[in-house]
Amino acid sequence: MTRLPRELRENSGIESTSSDGTVWAINDSGNNNSLYKVGRDGSLLREISIRHSENTDWEELTKDRDNNLYIGDFGNNDNKRKDLAIYKVSDVNNIHGNTAQAEKITFEYPEQKDFPPKKKHRYFDAEAFFHSGGYFYLFTKNRSKPFDGVCYLYKIPAVPGHHLAERIGEYTFCKDKDRCRITAAAISPDGKTAALLGHENIWLFSGFENDNIFKATRKENIALEHYSQKEGLCFTDNHTLLVSDEEEGSSGRNLYEFRLPED
Template sequence: MSKFSAILALVFLQGCAQKPYYGDLTYLGKLPSKLSEVSGIATFDQSRAWVLEDNGNKDIIYAINLEGKLVKEFKVKHAKNNDWEDLAKDKKGNLYIGDFGNNDNDRKNLTIYKLPNPNQEKGSSIPAEKIEFYYPQQKEFPPSKKELLFDAEAFFHWNDHLYIFTKDRSRPYLGKTLVYKVPDKKGTYEARLIGTLNLCNEQHHCSVTGADISKDGKTLALLGYGYLYLIRDFELEHLSFAKISRTYLKHETQMESICFLDDSTLLIADEQSQTKGRNLYSYKLD
């Protein structure tokens, strides 16, 4: 190979080795291979986050640092991962697991597990209490295709209650998110419908896959694949009337996890999908 040809080859290889593009997200790190299906994230401080995986994975919660490295894990006692879809936390330090994934809309064992603060637990396991609930609007299991509105992948905690955002699987797609409320104490409850949101009519982008509320209670963040929905100036009991802003993140992967690191910074994680994802990102609000 001539010297000129070698230089051309080097230039070509350098062009092919450009850094991955993450749009408006800031890449923080690659999650370990054992966490390829992270579906929920929550954090109590700015040094680590807790994550979990969804259906088919272990009954374990994992702590990662803000570079995505695994630093701790707990087996959750008295709990089963039917379809864990999100994590939430309260100001008292409790952590909540949303076992309410319901792709086929046929589950009758919807559960939220309440755990003590995992940052303060020792050993290799952590206890859990059960909060069981049902949707009173669901009459059939499963309902008709046009009423497949009872899957859920997102929730947060505020003032002694948990707020659940359903994921629309209706056919044809309605773009409807139901917002339910249940108490945060052990027991069995009828979830109370407090509102309906219509984010848009594109199923891939408008189905809610994660949610959180800022620590000051002034901002709600909802996640879709590649899109962020922010709600401000709202009343939780009247979310149907809230104004929603939509932001394209310029990076479309299977994003299913979001939480506030502080009142103006979000952490986002995505699942592994072929050669993309399994990353931890941050996003700064305006």
């Protein structure tokens, strides 16, 4: 579709809050605590610095129905963080100026007792979540050695305060860590389809009746036939996904459009 601006070499999350083709994006650890607005042609339209926030390891971006954005600061490669956070940026389409204030939501995994746990129990990294019905649904990125392919699904209230994340589901994708670690998540505007991203696959879940999307009656694994460090995913409508990847050498830092088949 287009190349992202150089400022987003390490982009880690994208979200769409309008129908004009623009997207919001963030970078991960070691970069500014900023939101970037990008045009459909890849041009950088805005950079908004987020006050009262710290980019320890920003890994995901999602929104609610009021176009409030939520930044997932829960990257946890070594499974030793005790400061997992989500930042809420209100009414992002009506921010004036180049700064905005964030509300902070914090959480922890009740199952984690050691920081870090033994390598075979390192299930507490995450790069994927979405907002739905007043809750966040967070999908873990498996760091276990040996890699067992399990992804855990957690539910977290989307309100200020400190929360214990509730584990509500699990799913084994595959035993290949390069292909089956989950790097982003999104839910369609009608709430009927959840999408999860890997470096070369998109998994779709539909026909779920409760919080555990892994109990969906329809599951589809779509091979993208292109391997890169894909980390950003969002819906623009019920049948269109945007995907972004990080820069690697002379490749990457792209924004792709993917159309889902309509029933």
